[in-house]
Amino acid sequence: MRQAVGLYLTIARGAFRRYSTYRMATFSGAVTNSVFAVILAATFLALWRARPGLGGYDARAAVTYIWVSQALLVSVAAWGGGFQDELQTRFRSGDIAVDLYRPVDFQGWWLATDLGRAGFQLLVRGGVPLAVGALWFGARLPRSPLTWPLFLLSALLAVVVSFGVRFLVSLSGFWLHDAEGLRALTGVASMFLSGMLLPLTLFPAGAGAVARALPWAAIVQLPCDVFLERRHGLAVLGELGFQLGWALVLFGLGRVGLRLATRKVVVQGG
Amino acid sequence: MAELRWAVTSWRLAAAMWMRAATAYRTSFVLLAAASLLVCSLDFVVLLLMFHHTDRLGGWRLPEIGLLYGTAGIAIGVADFLLGTVDGLGERIRTGALDTLLLRPAPALSMVCAERFTLRRLARPAQATAVLLWALHALDLHWSWDKVLLLAMMLVCGPVIFGALFVGLSSVQFFWGEARELQNSATYGGATLLQYPPDVFARDLLLGVTFGVPLAFVNWLPTLQILGRPDPLGLPVVCRFAAPLVAAAAAGAAGLAWRAGLRAYRSTGS
Numbered sequence: 001m002r003q004a005v006g007l008y009l010t011i012a013r014g015a016f017r018r019y020s021t022y023r024m025a026t027f028s029g030a031v032t033n034s035v036f037a038v039i040l041a042a043t044f045l046a047l048w049r050a051r052p053g054l055g056g057y058d059a060r061a062a063v064t065y066i067w068v069s070q071a072l073l074v075s076v077a078a079w080g081g082g083f084q085d086e087l088q089t090r091f092r093s094g095d096i097a098v099d100l101y102r103p104v105d106f107q108g109w110w111l112a113t114d115l116g117r118a119g120f121q122l123l124v125r126g127g128v129p130l131a132v133g134a135l136w137f138g139a140r141l142p143r144s145p146l147t148w149p150l151f152l153l154s155a156l157l158a159v160v161v162s163f164g165v166r167f168l169v170s171l172s173g174f175w176l177h178d179a180e181g182l183r184a185l186t187g188v189a190s191m192f193l194s195g196m197l198l199p200l201t202l203f204p205a206g207a208g209a210v211a212r213a214l215p216w217a218a219i220v221q222l223p224c225d226v227f228l229e230r231r232h233g234l235a236v237l238g239e240l241g242f243q244l245g246w247a248l249v250l251f252g253l254g255r256v257g258l259r260l261a262t263r264k265v266v267v268q269g270g
Numbered sequence: 271m272a273e274l275r276w277a278v279t280s281w282r283l284a285a286a287m288w289m290r291a292a293t294a295y296r297t298s299f300v301l302l303a304a305a306s307l308l309v310c311s312l313d314f315v316v317l318l319l320m321f322h323h324t325d326r327l328g329g330w331r332l333p334e335i336g337l338l339y340g341t342a343g344i345a346i347g348v349a350d351f352l353l354g355t356v357d358g359l360g361e362r363i364r365t366g367a368l369d370t371l372l373l374r375p376a377p378a379l380s381m382v383c384a385e386r387f388t389l390r391r392l393a394r395p396a397q398a399t400a401v402l403l404w405a406l407h408a409l410d411l412h413w414s415w416d417k418v419l420l421l422a423m424m425l426v427c428g429p430v431i432f433g434a435l436f437v438g439l440s441s442v443q444f445f446w447g448e449a450r451e452l453q454n455s456a457t458y459g460g461a462t463l464l465q466y467p468p469d470v471f472a473r474d475l476l477l478g479v480t481f482g483v484p485l486a487f488v489n490w491l492p493t494l495q496i497l498g499r500p501d502p503l504g505l506p507v508v509c510r511f512a513a514p515l516v517a518a519a520a521a522g523a524a525g526l527a528w529r530a531g532l533r534a535y536r537s538t539g540s
Contacts (some may be wrong), residue, residue: 025448035455038475039463043320043327046470050324181301188308197316204322 007104008112015116026121029074030128037070037129041137055201061228062199064140067133068224069196071126075118076158076219077166078196080187083114084166088180091173100262107254111163118159126155140228147229150236154223157243161218164250165190171254174261195221215246280376284384292388299390306393310347313465314339314401328470334497335467336405341489342464343398345428346457349436351391352429353383356436357457360443360450369537379437379528411496420492420511427513428488431520432457435483438524444531460485468494469502476503487516 019026041063048059057065072078087110090096099106133139142148169186173179191197193216200211200221211217222239225231231239293299317339321332359382362368371381411417439453460483468476468490479485480503487509494501495510 022448024446025451028449028451032451032455032459035459036462039459039466039471042471042475043466046328046466047320047324050326054323176297178295178298181298181305184302184305185308188305188312191309192312192315197312198319202319202323204319 008108011104011109011112012116012119015113016120017116019117019120026124027128030125033070033073033125033129034132037067037133038137040070041066041133055199056230057199057201057228060138060140063138064133064228065199065224067129067137067139068227069220071130071133072122072155072158072220072223073196074125075122075155076162076194076223077114077118078162078190078194078220080166080169080183080190082117082166083110083163084170084183086113087170088173088183091179097265100265107167107251107258110167111160111251114163115156115159122155142227142229144229147227150240151223151227154226154240154243157240157247158219158223160247161215161243161250162190164247164254165215167254168250168257171257171261174264190216190219193217194219195224199224215250218243218246277377277380281380281384284376284381285387288384288387289389292386292390303390303393306390307397310343310394310397313462314397317465328467330467330469333405333408334493335465336401337409337493337496338467338489339465340398340402340405341424341428341493342461344395344402344425345464345488346432346461347391347394347396347398348429349432350457351395353433353436354391355385355387356383356440357443357450357453358382358385359440360447363443363447363535366538368535372537378532383437409497417496420496423511423513424489424492427517430517431484431488431513432461434517434520434524435460438520438527441524441527441531444535456483456485460488464489473503480505480509484516484520487513 044062044066045059048054048057048062052059054062077084087096090099099109102109130139134141142151165186169183170179172182176182193200193211193214195211195217196219200208200217202208203211212221222243226236226239317332317335320327325331327335356379359368362371362382368378368382371378374381435453435457439456442449442453460479463471463475463479464485468486476486480487480491491501491505491510492513493499495507501510
């Protein structure tokens with residue numbers, strides 16, 4: 001057990017360090033996230049000026065929502081991506097067969113790399129926009145110090161849920177050979193249903209209720225709400241529980257899917 | 271002149287080759303095309319949802335914003351369709367692929383811009399045109415010759431300005447290979463900015479996109495004239511007609527930047 005944990009930690013650390021090599025690219029990305037946040041925050045401010053208190057957020061919370069969601073965007077891979085890019089090239093080259101042969105669990109391996117990547121990106125591409133937003137653009141930081149660890153936990157669960165969805169999409173590569181099209185479509189769904197573009201409370205009533213029950217809500221909307229301290233006491237645990245629930249369900253589905261997929265694999269030798 | 275004609279011809283030949291390649295995986299192509307159309311529509315759905323809660327944003331009605339949205343989408347969409355892949359320059363330098371292009375008996379810029387050309391990228395201009403037509407219908411404007419001229423000017427100069435941004439900012443990657451994301455703030459960030467009325471944004475930002483990166487000339491200034499709205503910056507009316515000059519200057523600057531970059535480029539010889 002301890003050996004297994006150590007192994008996955010090593011994998012995650014490796015991914016963290018790999019992503020940290022491209023410093024300028026990461027810095028450019030953080031700047032871009034901040035620029036988008038400045039633009040989108042202004043549009044939100046205009047909307048909330050016309051409709052104060054819309055969706056249960058005041059204007060300052062709405063602006064903060066933009067900064068936090070931009071800080072999460074890359075880390076939780078709301079567009080898709082992360083380990084998916086690598087897995088896709090391995091499908092094309094056939095290296096996927098080697099991965100299946102490794103004496104490490106296939107799903108666990110990729111989850112560990114994705115968590116390592118997400119950790120680095122949360123630090124830089126999350127930290128920079130959040131700091132810029134808080135220092136110059138009036139983003140509201142949590143009042144209670146306890147909110148910070150809860151937010152980090154929520155962000156971690158968001159990455160695991162997002163991994164669960166992306167893993168299922170990538171598995172379709174075993175059948176479709178090229179999962180790019182499906183991946184693009186689920187990326188669209190994810191951007192919209194995660195609350196990345198607009199808080200889910202702003203959706204028309206029926207659609208909003210459905211969106212709030214789907215796994216994507218756990219990817220952006222919930223961590224943002226935790227950061228904004230929308231709920232207190234045990235209700236926060238309810239939010240985290242929702243995320244954990246979807247994380248487990250999706251991981252389980254990924255397990256089943258993987259078993260079906262490996263039965264299908266034909267390794268072309270040579 | 272003959273040089274320019276050869277640059278266009280070589281772009282067309284390379285683009286036709288890439289187009290055939292893109293249609294080879296048919297299912298993926300169809301799914302990717304559908305996804306592109308959905309991705310571009312997301313911004314507009316967000317606008318619709320915002321107007322579900324208010325009838326004015328920054329003092330502008332939805333059809334008025336539709337005019338901005340349509341012209342901004344066409345401007346970046348056409349530029350991206352024709353030469354958007356130039357932003358992958360840094361990656362090509364890193365892998366050494368640029369050296370192969372430089373050996374070809376055709377201008378490097380044509381080759382880089384045509385790379386991975388696909389009809390799929392017509393999705394954005396198509397969707398933006400649909401919104402523009404709807405907006406023009408819903409606005410019920412009293413057309414005069416200067417308004418027609420301004421509209422035509424936006425449709426021609428907008429893509430030129432964005433094209434110049436794509437090429438000019440990509441030239442930075444000759445010196446700074448990982449800067450790709452940085453230019454996204456100006457191109458894609460700029461397009462997002464131009465979808466919303468200028469009244470929404472802070473004065474400093476407006477000054478920056480008028481006199482720094484000349485985005486305001488793409489559609490903001492001409493649209494103010496078409497709709498007979500006051501300019502939040504209070505610039506002289508002649509600025510609203512200045513797009514052709516600005517576009518020519520931007521294209522010239524981009525050309526110089528590209529040449530400077532190409533001249534400074536030293537292959538690693540790998």
